[in-house]
Amino acid sequence: MSLIVQKYGGSSLATIDKIKKVAENIINKKEEGNNVVVVVSAMGDTTDGLINLAKKISDEPDKRELDGLLSTGEMASASLLAMAIKEMGCDAISYTAYQIGMRTIGDYGKCLIEDLDDRRINRSLRKDKIVVIAGFQGINSIGDITTLGRGGADTTAVAIAVKLNAICEIYTYADGIYNIDPREYDGAKKLEEIDYEEMLELTSLGAELLHLRAIELAQKYKVPIHVGLSFGNVEGTIIREVNTMNMESKPVTGIATSDEDVAVTIKDIYSDINILSNLFEALASKKISIDMISQTAPIDGKVNVSFTIPKESLGECLNIIDDFAERENVYVDKDIDKFSVVGIGMKTSSGVAAKMFKLFSDNGIEVKMITTSQIRITCAIKQSDKQKAVELVIKNFRH
Numbered sequence: 456m457s458l459i460v461q462k463y464g465g466s467s468l469a470t471i472d473k474i475k476k477v478a479e480n481i482i483n484k485k486e487e488g489n490n491v492v493v494v495v496s497a498m499g500d501t502t503d504g505l506i507n508l509a510k511k512i513s514d515e516p517d518k519r520e521l522d523g524l525l526s527t528g529e530m531a532s533a534s535l536l537a538m539a540i541k542e543m544g545c546d547a548i549s550y551t552a553y554q555i556g557m558r559t560i561g562d563y564g565k566c567l568i569e570d571l572d573d574r575r576i577n578r579s580l581r582k583d584k585i586v587v588i589a590g591f592q593g594i595n596s597i598g599d600i601t602t603l604g605r606g607g608a609d610t611t612a613v614a615i616a617v618k619l620n621a622i623c624e625i626y627t628y629a630d631g632i633y634n635i636d637p638r639e640y641d642g643a644k645k646l647e648e649i650d651y652e653e654m655l656e657l658t659s660l661g662a663e664l665l666h667l668r669a670i671e672l673a674q675k676y677k678v679p680i681h682v683g684l685s686f687g688n689v690e691g692t693i694i695r696e697v698n699t700m701n702m703e704s705k706p707v708t709g710i711a712t713s714d715e716d717v718a719v720t721i722k723d724i725y726s727d728i729n730i731l732s733n734l735f736e737a738l739a740s741k742k743i744s745i746d747m748i749s750q751t752a753p754i755d756g757k758v759n760v761s762f763t764i765p766k767e768s769l770g771e772c773l774n775i776i777d778d779f780a781e782r783e784n785v786y787v788d789k790d791i792d793k794f795s796v797v798g799i800g801m802k803t804s805s806g807v808a809a810k811m812f813k814l815f816s817d818n819g820i821e822v823k824m825i826t827t828s829q830i831r832i833t834c835a836i837k838q839s840d841k842q843k844a845v846e847l848v849i850k851n852f853r854h
Contacts (some may be wrong), residue, residue, distance in 0.1 A: 458621040459484060462494040462590065462612035466628045467685035468532050469499030476686055478539035480626075485545060490580045491618065494590040494612040495536055497528025500606070518563035522592075522602045526552070529589035531607065537587045539706065540786065547585040548588070550575060552592040552600070557611070559593030559601045566593055566601040567668070568614045576619065606666035612625050613669045617676045629664060629690035630684035633712045635842055636662070640845055646708065647690075650697040653708045656797040656831045660711035670694065692699060697799065706804035707852040711795045716746065718788040718824060720761040721780045726753040730779060731760065737775045743768045746793070747826045747835060761824060763835065791823060792841045796831040796848055807852075808832050814847045 461484070463477050475514055477750025485491050497505075509516040516524075533549035540547035556572030579586050593601045603610055609625060616623035629637075630645065632654070637643035651674035658667045664682065673680050673694065683691025724730065738745060751759040764772055769787065776785055801807050806821050812831060815822055820843060824835040836844060 456488055456490060458490045458492070458619055460492045460494065460612050460616040460619065460621045460623050461732075462608055462623075463496065463536075463685060464608070464627045465496040465499050465501065465532075466626075467626055468495060471535070473685075474498075474532075475539050476597045477541075478536060478543055480686070481536075481540060482543055483544045485585055486804055492576060492580070492586045492587050492588065492615060492621065494608055494615065495529060495532040496590055496608040497525075498532050501528040501531070503551050519599055522563045523600045525602050526589070526592040529591050532784075533587045533589040537572070537585075537606055539589070540585055545585060546583060547587055548579050549589070551589050553594050555588060557593040557614075559595050559603070561601075562659065563599075563601055565604045566595065567670075568593060568603070568610060571614060573615075573618045575779065576615070603668070604666070606663075607668075609666035609669035610672060611781045612676060613672045615676050615682065617672065621680070623673065623682070625665065625669075626679045626683055626685040627664065628684070628685070631690070632664060632682055632694070632709075634708065635712075635845060635849065640842075640849075642849060648693045648695060649708060649736055650799045651683075651694060651800050653697075653797050654694050656730055656795070656828070657709050657711050658795065660795045661713035661715070662709075662711050665694075692794075706798045706800040706807045707796045707797075707848065708798040708800070709791075709796075710845060710848055711797065712845065713793045714791075714838055714841075715765055716763040716791060716793055717766050718747075718761055718791050718835055719769075719772060719776070720759060720786040721776060722759050722784045722786065722790070723757045724760055724784070726756055726758045734779050737778070738764075738772060740764055741771055741775065742747055743772055743775075747824045747833060749824050749826075763791070763824070786824065788799040789833075790809070790837055790839075791835040792838045793833055794836050794841060794844050795831055796846050796852070797831045799830050799852070801830050801832075809847065810851070814851055815844065818843060818847060820844055820847075 467473050509521055533722045537547040537549035559566035560569050561567045576586050590611035591763050595601050632646050633643040636645045679693055679695040745762050747763045749761045820840045822834045826833050
């Protein structure tokens with residue numbers, strides 16, 4: 456008998472009819488001879504609705520109270536799904552984070568899971584019950600309800616799978632993971648498997664299918680994640696450690712694009728490591744996320760420094776820069792797309808960057824900034840060139 460942890464997202468639970476359909480899927484899995492633990496998100500757009508309600512009270516709702524409010528969405532889903540399973544003749548029980556001792560640390564709205572107590576889950580499984588757990592939430596050291604950040608139910612599911620030494624299945628609106636978002640690009644190809652490192656890179660670059668910390672946790676404890684469509688029998692994608700003998704044949708696994716950043720350039724700033732350190736420390740203190748960074752060689756003791764930040768952080772970023780440089784020396788480029796190719800095969804394949812930049816040069820695509828890792832190449836290009844860049848890489852690199 457296998458122990459399976461399944462997670463269903465909000466789109467899978469958006470209506471009562473869908474909840475009943477999910478209940479049927481779970482019962483079918485149980486009748487195949489498996490013990491089943493289910494983690495749920497809030498129904499449909501419930502979380503957005505609760506946030507909007509809170510903002511009718513306050514433009515900046517108290518974070519502790521907001522976490523308590525948002526956690527009710529997953530609680531409702533868990534109770535309704537357990538009711539549906541029971542109504543269909545199979546025993547089930549729902550639990551909140553408090554009831555399974557899901558302990559968290561960190562700030563409200565973005566807590567990290569510290570540990571959980573699996574005793575109640577195991578007692579219920581021994582009584583042949585299906586266990587349904589409210590995802591996305593936890594309890595901190597002083598007993599307050601906390602949340603894990605949007606998409607955090609994925610992390611709840613992986614954490615429970617780790618604790619129970621179980622199989623992890625995450626069901627969502629997509630029938631697997633693609634080399635590029637199939638909702639935006641024709642010709643996207645579904646992947647049978649993808650390495651943890653590749654999935655981490657793609658997710659950090661804007662792919663929104665899974666919660667980043669869920670992948671980190673799965674990689675740490677070597678828990679494979681099966682990702683597939685909520686309703687259907689189509690094979691999905693497995694996220695796991697990939698050991699491909701012929702990496703050179705597939706240097707690029709996936710492509711990620713993002714229009715959510717701007718590039719900030721500070722011209723003629725003194726080439727003093729203390730100045731740059733203080734600047735980036737000040738940005739970090741305001742939790743402004745910096746991605747791509749480049750610097751020119753010093754000329755007469757001065758350099759130009761460029762970096763990318765999320766669009767919503769621009770105003771606060773410029774206010775901080777005012778303490779380090781004259782505003783007329785600051786240039787903001789809003790017309791950028793962060794275009795990234797990711798592939799674990801790059802570790803053993805040379806010339807991927809050269810080939811990609813040659814394709815861009817031959818087709819009139821300007822590269823404004825570049826950053827790389829062992830398995831990723833990211834460049835800032837014009838937003839109008841994004842579609843052309845995707846098509847060139849898909850056509851010229853084997854997937």
